[in-house]
Amino acid sequence: MSAAIALAQYGMQHGQGGPFGCVIVKDGRIVGKGYNSVLSTNDPTAHAEVMAIRDACKSLGSFQLTGCDLYTSCEPCPMCLGAIYWARPDRVFYACTKEEAAEAGFDDAFIYKELDRAPTERKIPFIPLRIEASDKPFQDWKEKENRTNY
Numbered sequence: 001m002s003a004a005i006a007l008a009q010y011g012m013q014h015g016q017g018g019p020f021g022c023v024i025v026k027d028g029r030i031v032g033k034g035y036n037s038v039l040s041t042n043d044p045t046a047h048a049e050v051m052a053i054r055d056a057c058k059s060l061g062s063f064q065l066t067g068c069d070l071y072t073s074c075e076p077c078p079m080c081l082g083a084i085y086w087a088r089p090d091r092v093f094y095a096c097t098k099e100e101a102a103e104a105g106f107d108d109a110f111i112y113k114e115l116d117r118a119p120t121e122r123k124i125p126f127i128p129l130r131i132e133a134s135d136k137p138f139q140d141w142k143e144k145e146n147r148t149n150y
C-alpha cells in the first residue's frame, strides 16, 4: 500500500492528475503500477486503477488478473470498480474511503446514484436506438467458432 500512496504523491506533484495511485501484486511482486494521469494525457478514463490494470495485463500478457491483489490509495470510483470486476483480481485493498475523496473534491456519489436510475432518467440521457442490424454482432458472436469467453 505504501507503493500505491507514493505513486499518488508522485503523480500529483508532477502535474499528472489527481492524488491517486495503485499497484497490482502477484506472488509478492509488483506486476503493474499506475497513478492518475487524467491531466497529462487529457484522458478522463486515466484513473490510477485503470492505468495499473493496463500495465499489469500488459506485463502478464493476459486480460485477466486472477491470482493478483490490487492496492489502491483510495476506494475505487464506479468506472474503476467496473474495470476491476472485468479484470478479476482476487482482492482489492484500499487506503482512503470515497467519503475522504469527496472531501478532497473527488465526489463520485452522483455516479453511484445514476446507476440506480432508469437509463432515460439519468443526467445524461441514455436513449434506446435500435436499428435492423442491432443484434447482428451478438448473433455472430454466439455463433463464432473458437471464441474466447471472458
Ligand SMILES: Nc1nc2[nH]cnc2c(=O)[nH]1
Pocket: 018, 020, 035, 036, 046, 047, 048, 049, 072, 074, 075, 076, 077, 080, 101, 106, 108
Ligand atoms: N480511486 C480513484 N478515485 C478517483 N476519483 C477520481 N480519480 C480517481 C482515481 O484515479 N482513483
